Amino acid sequence: MSVVRVPPVLRSEAGGAREVEASGGTVRELLEDLATRVPALGEKVYDGTEIRPYVNVYVDGEDVRTSGGLDAPVRDNATIVLLPAMAGGRGR
């Protein structure tokens, strides 16, 4: 079982949770398991075929897009970080 850290803009999709659990031997399996457990969150991250272009998924600190893609293995107890871009800064 791995821990998936939910970014603030996606927490409403996870019932306000900061972290959820998901399991899978590869990134694809893990995202599919996430979509089963927390459908609203899974849908925002993974369209069933690809990771959505505006979200980055890091497994143990490495971006899955540049380190093996959806077929890359995921160890047990991995830390998954979901990261969409944040605009905020100047703030009016």
Next chain:
Amino acid sequence: MATYRELLKQVKDRIEEVDARQARELDGAAWVDVREQDEWDEGHIPGAAHVPRGNLESRIENVVPDRSTPVVIYCASGNRSAFAVESLRALGYESAVSLVGGYTDWKRNGFDITIPRKLSPERRARYSRHLLIPEIGEEGQLKLLDSKILLIGAGGLGSPASLYLAAAGVGTIGIIDADIVDESNLQRQIAHSLNTLGTPKVDSARRTIEALNPDVEVTTYRERLTSDNIDRILDDGWDIIVDGADNFPTRYLVNDASVWRGIPVVHGSIYRFEGQVTVFKPGDGPCYRCLYPSPPPPELAPSCAEGGVLGVLPGIVGTLQTNEALKLAAGIGDPLVGRLLLFDALATDFTEVHIKRNPECPVCGEHPSITEYIDYVEFCTR
């Protein structure tokens, strides 16, 4: 009991002296100037290290760690250096020699000299805590005073950045912001105050900076950054950009322009309790488009004005950005290039993820498809 003259003669008989021509032929020699600070400040031999005679024995190992290195010691005329060489030989520096005639003869023979730039006594006092740090010192402080750093936004992130950059003695600070100071800003935007409510943020920030450090020249741009004005603004010659923008079109615009011009961008973004910091250094790591090829849909990209932000969070993220900007300006340390630092204020947790350059990146990749400004608002809302 020997007189000074007799002692000097005895020492000179025991050590080796070389003239300027011989000294210049010593391959790989370390040159050490043992005169006092005021003498050094008026000019010295290029490449020499300055270790005043009184500190020679205690500091020489830091300056010349290898005792077999030939060392040319000089003073003004060759007398203090003779005593210095005797002392170095006692410490095991067998190849230490004294420059006969010293700096005076060197200069008279027309050899090259360097007249160091130096800080005024007022600046030495103001920046004394920087001068005490070996990694910064007078040289690093002069680099900071020479540097030009542009802030995108004088809000949550730009406020702490403007204050600490100014306090550190960054010589020129540029600020772009079109807004005026509003009461709701004061929860976090510490460059502004009740005294400047209703005035342009750029003018308010200028007042704060000038009250803190008159060394800093402030250039203000009271406008919103767009494709139409960015080239005019960047033509003012900025070394580093600190990006504290509040919207995606500006983020992508700043990215594209900085990649094309080779200007490093210190990126910071915040939302509620969480922040992201990284350095996009063109040619040396990924750019913003490598990290985020496309912006999120609007429902996933609320601004702080819509979703809120803990007041201290931009203080933390903005000072982390400032730390990176100062390191880049002074040329020290390991910048946050290729690393994205995530801060969670509720958990007090820092996480670092690795970010890589995308060879397919449309702007900084091997075959760029975007080579001029696009319609950034359209790109971010489609």
